[in-house]
Amino acid sequence: MTLARVILFGIIFSINVVSLSALEKITLGGLFPVSNRGEGDIDCGSINNVGLQRLEGMLFALDLINADPSLLPGVSLGARLYDTCKRETYALEQTIEMISYDLQQDSSAYVCPNGSAAVRVEDQAGQSVTGVVGAASSSISQPVASILRLFQIPQISYASTSPELSDKMRFDYFLRVVPPDTFQSQAMFDIVKFMGWTYVSTVAEAGEYGENGIDAFINLTRNSGKVRIMILVRSLISKKQLK
Structure with missing residues (x-):
């Protein structure tokens, strides 16, 4: 593990979000239980090693894909990864943050204090999420899927096994790599x-x-x-x- 990656993890644990380079043409979202559920009013608790390993696995896969020009010629993959802390409400907040760019694309409704029309600034985080990897728990994947389907954003889970997620009338943009x-x-x-x-x-x-x-x-x-x-x-x- 490189020093840069260790520093990156430090950012995850302090603000529970990773934002990689803004130069990617395709940005993927990710939801991982990097932290355990906190006690009382604290959202996030101790480090969850399994969730951390899964997050590192996604970053490793993206590194491999980007390093091989024959896989996706002319395309570079990036990611915005979020910690769910094994808490449904917190994971929903993180999901809203993840897709906030899509929610704020139309700036016509905003007016500056001087009366001029607001103009959206394309910053480094301003890229739409093309798809989302996660979440781990079915209890988190279900409400997240309900939000993502509104924006027609595909979601692929690596561990959610609830049979309810097989209902394509409710979760038509949800997929998974594990059996129910x-x-x-x-x-x-x-x-x-x-x-x-x-x-x-x-x-x-x-x-x-x-x-x-x-x-x-x-x-x-x-x-x-x-x-x-x-x-x-x-x-x-x-x-x-x-x-």
Whole structure:
């Protein structure tokens, strides 16, 4: 990791936003849980290493693409990356900040104190976001997708697995590179049937991801037809217990 990149991370943690060079022709947005949820009124808490690694992975991918002129000839990719802090309301604020250029393109409604018409200044941050990578949690990706679709901005998530995000009537600009929870639940159910198990217990992490996944699995066992599968114990483990 270069010294410049380390300094860049320092900027992320202090203002929760990274703005790269303004010379890019295509700017991508990114939403990553670089920080954990803060306590009380504090939005952001300690550093989340997994989110940090994912952010670094996107920057690394952009570096590779920009370094190979055969991939996107004549095109340079840049990014504006934001920390979600694992908090829905904070992530929405960051999303609004990300697309603020699109919200402020029309300056005709503004008048300067001297009465003259306002003229928009094209600064370094003044580039529309072409697409957004993220977010991690489905609970964050859903409201973010609802905002981005209004501006017809594509969104690709690397970790959101909620089946609700497959509804193209609501999330028509949302895509993801991971399967929804229903696929994982179906795979677990198929394994149980293949092994001939009729009594099983479930263990999941408390929260949207774990609970929804187990709910989908239990629904499959209830509609298994001739195969009778009984759930003996259903356990939920909090993140504190995992530690």
